Amino acid sequence: MGYVCNPHNPTGDALTRAAFDRLVERSAATGTPLVVDEAYLDFAPPGTPGVLDYLDSGAPVVALRTFSKAHGLAGLRIGYAVGEAGAIARLRAVQGSMPFSVNRAAQAAAVASLSDRGHLERVRAANEAAREEFRAALAARGRRALPSVTNFLAVPVEDSATAELLLERDHGILVRDAGRFGLPDHLRISVGHPGELTRLLDALDVVAPTRVVSGVARSDT
Numbered sequence: 064m065g066y067v068c069n070p071h072n073p074t075g076d077a078l079t080r081a082a083f084d085r086l087v088e089r090s091a092a093t094g095t096p097l098v099v100d101e102a103y104l105d106f107a108p109p110g111t112p113g114v115l116d117y118l119d120s121g122a123p124v125v126a127l128r129t130f131s132k133a134h135g136l137a138g139l140r141i142g143y144a145v146g147e148a149g150a151i152a153r154l155r156a157v158q159g160s161m162p163f164s165v166n167r168a169a170q171a172a173a174v175a176s177l178s179d180r181g182h183l184e185r186v187r188a189a190n191e192a193a194r195e196e197f198r199a200a201l202a203a204r205g206r207r208a209l210p211s212v213t214n215f216l217a218v219p220v221e222d223s224a225t226a227e228l229l230l231e232r233d234h235g236i237l238v239r240d241a242g243r244f245g246l247p248d249h250l251r252i253s254v255g256h257p258g259e260l261t262r263l264l265d266a267l268d269v270v271a272p273t274r275v276v277s278g279v280a281r282s283d284t
Contacts, residue, residue: 065090068100070107073241073251075211083112091122096150101126105133105183106190107212114146123150132214133186134176139169190214193254204264205273209249217241217249220271226250229270236263 067086070077078086090097099114104126114126125146131137144154158164165173176182197216198208208216220226227240227250241249252263 065095065097066100067097068102069113070101070103070111070211070213072100072103072213073215073239073244073246073249074209074217075103075213075215075251076209077107077111077212080112083117087117087120087122087124090124091120094123096123096125098125098127102129102132103213104128106187106214108187108191111212118145118147121147123147125150125154130173130176133183133190134173135186136169136172136176139165139172141165141169141173143173190254193256196257197252197254197260200260200264204268206267215251215253217246217251218267219249220267221248222271223248223250226267226271230263230266233270234262234266236266238263 065086067078069083086097089095101113104111104113114124117124123146125144127142127144129142130139131142144151194211194214194216201208201216201218206218208218211217223240223242227238230236230238238253239251241247241251250267254260255263
């Protein structure tokens with residue numbers, strides 16, 4: 064089985080159409096199930112490749128989707144899978160072994176959320192604007208971030224584990240050390256309101272200050 068996160072966590076970038084095509088082609092050729100975590104796909108711009116584009120490819124592809132991100136229903140713990148009929152049937156066969164399923168309140172909220180496409184479009188547009196404002200604010204302080212189509216940015220710092228600890232301990236700010244996910248010396252920082260991000264940037268300048276190399280501010284190793 065192949066397992067891919069698209070858009071990727073913690074970098075925030077998405078696969079190109081050519082890369083996704085190759086994955087699906089190999090899945091079809093070898094019969095290897097391809098499971099794609101699409102938790103952040105709702106934030107991505109139109110045209111970003113996803114499993115729905117390949118349901119007629121003959122490949123055993125499955126997308127895992129959640130209402131916890133762009134839909135804002137994290138507390139209800141609800142999501143769904145969509146994919147090739149045979150792959151979904153195999154998932155159904157083992158679903159009965161789970162000790163619990165979603166409740167009626169979560170189901171009602173999910174259906175209502177799916178029907179309100181206008182709200183989702185407003186969330187996507189607001190997130191994109193806030194993300195780029197955050198990127199600009201980072202640049203103004205001599206910092207950079209990896210390309211992202213999600214609701215977070217991966218920001219290089221010299222010691223991400225220590226920075227995460229100090230931000231929480233001394234400033235009450237929670238970020239994620241991306242080193243836990245194979246991306247050392249980067250913090251995964253969610254996009255927030257301008258005041259929150261200014262407070263974060265002020266604290267980051269204290270716990271992981273940028274340094275100047277040949278007249279250029281640097282925050283990465």
